[in-house]
Amino acid sequence: MAAAEEVKLFRNWSSPFGLRVVWALKLKGIEYDEELEDLSNKSPLLLQYNPVYKKIPVLVHNGKPICESLLIIEYLEETWKQTPLLPEDPHQRALARFWAKFGDEKVFETMRFGILLKQGKEQEEAIVSTIENLKYLEKELKGKKFFGGERPLDS
Ligand SMILES: N[C@@H](CCC(=O)N[C@@H](CS)C(=O)NCC(=O)O)C(=O)O
Known part of the structure; x- marks a missing residue:
């Protein structure tokens, strides 16, 4: 640069x-x-x-x-090529992008539009989906600092 x-x-x-x-x-x-x-x-x-x-x-x-x-x-x-954030391997890159999309489309959406903006039964259902979605993320992150491992670029 x-x-x-x-x-x-x-x-x-x-x-x-x-x-x-x-x-x-x-x-x-x-x-x-x-x-x-x-x-x-x-x-x-x-x-x-x-x-x-x-x-x-x-x-x-x-x-x-x-x-x-x-x-x-x-x-x-x-x-800026320094400190790559995505893994080198194309499949690992696809997985990293998958979880980023999942975070935006499932986790954030159920939290914002379900829990914060809805009430009653709809809100209760959103809480259940949010917990389910967060469990997927927790499982992926288990024992790691980043999805990629110790550093965002490790695969
Ligand atoms: N998909 C967008 C979402 C960005 C977004 O929702 N930004 C909100 C703040 S969290 C915003 O600017 N809201 C203003 C508005 O909607 O008028 C991204 O990833 O950048």
Whole structure:
């Protein structure tokens, strides 16, 4: 990578999607600036960079925006080769991507839309599904610090 890279992350203080990008940046030792957004009053720049979803996080690299946290991490992985986050083996890579997708589509969704936003029977069902989904993750992580082992890149 050339010395004068401009990397800016638009996120807010609490979003797990923003934080996963922070972890990837830190694990790879990439220097970056941060723009903390108020999601009830989004900045014109955020809306310009992510006009489709209007969500954080957005990473802007040398003026070029990338949206969606998992795609941002894939971009970091392809652009900064140091400290690979994904295993080398294609099958292991596919598994890592599977669990990332599972986390977003099953675990986070049942928690946010089921437990937090629903009530009564629907909420009880969401609690059961969330526990079931978390058990899958726990089983995968058992005895390991990361899904990949001691470091995110170990397979
Ligand atoms: N799939 C997206 C989800 C991002 C997301 O849901 N961001 C939320 C904060 S946690 C947001 O910006 N919400 C603002 C809105 O929906 O108006 C990703 O992985 O980046």
